[in-house]
Amino acid sequence: MDNPPPLASRIPSVRTMHDDSVTDEYAWLLKKDDPATLAYLEAENAHTEQAVAGLAALREDIFEKIKGRTQETDLTVPARKGDWWYYTRTVEGQQYRIHCRRAVLAGEVLPPLAADGQPLAGEQVLLDGNALAGDSEFFALGAFRFESWPLAECTDVLTDLVLHHGFTVGWDLR
Numbered sequence: 001m002d003n004p005p006p007l008a009s010r011i012p013s014v015r016t017m018h019d020d021s022v023t024d025e026y027a028w029l030l031k032k033d034d035p036a037t038l039a040y041l042e043a044e045n046a047h048t049e050q051a052v053a054g055l056a057a058l059r060e061d062i063f064e065k066i067k068g069r070t071q072e073t074d075l076t077v078p079a080r081k082g083d084w085w086y087y088t089r090t091v092e093g094q095q096y097r098i099h100c101r102r103a104v105l106a107g108e109v110l111p112p113l114a115a116d117g118q119p120l121a122g123e124q125v126l127l128d129g130n131a132l133a134g135d136s137e138f139f140a141l142g143a144f145r146f147e148s149w150p151l152a153e154c155t156d157v158l159t160d161l162v163l164h165h166g167f168t169v170g171w172d173l174r
Contacts, residue, residue: 003047003050005051006043006044006047008026008029008040009036009040010025011025011026011027012025013025013028015027071116072093073090073091073116073117074090074116074117075087075089075114075120076089077111078111078112080104080111084101084102084103084104085101085102085104085112086100086101086146087102087120089114089117089119091117091130095129095130095133095139096128096129096130096133096139097141098127098128098130099127099144100119100120100123100125100126101126102121102122126146127141127144127146129141
């Protein structure tokens with residue numbers, strides 16, 4: 001490797017809490033929008049790219065092998081709650097889970113099986129992560145809860161579309 005890694009400047013910063021003082025020489029890196037922080041991170045990223053450039057073909061080969069062994073269209077084992085089977089499924093080419101339920105059929109004791117992760121007959125989609133994500137560059141489902149009452153159903157969702165900028169609370173009452 002030709003270039004040594006960039007060295008972060010050591011700028012002492014003292015913070016005190018409960019009469020205990022700590023000196024942090026890298027606290028300046030917490031300022032995400034500071035030009036010095038951005039310049040250092042860009043230099044570090046450039047160094048990393050140069051250091052691992054020779055591994056690009058190997059990285060792609062490993063990725064393709066893992067992908068080739070992964071069943072993208074799949075279904076979790078349904079779990080029974082009351083008169084419903086709850087499960088999630090994934091679809092090839094889509095990035096996020098689809099949360100579903102299906103009514104328990106008369107006399108049904110064992111969880112229903114689907115052929116290669118296909119939707120179960122009578123499936124109700126409760127939440128489609130792909131639809132929620134839309135065309136966002138980032139999506140995280142922080143929490144999902146579905147409640148069913150005799151006269152109404154409620155869905156509570158926490159989502160993050162901006163990468164660690166906090167979750168947005170959403171709900172739907174039907």
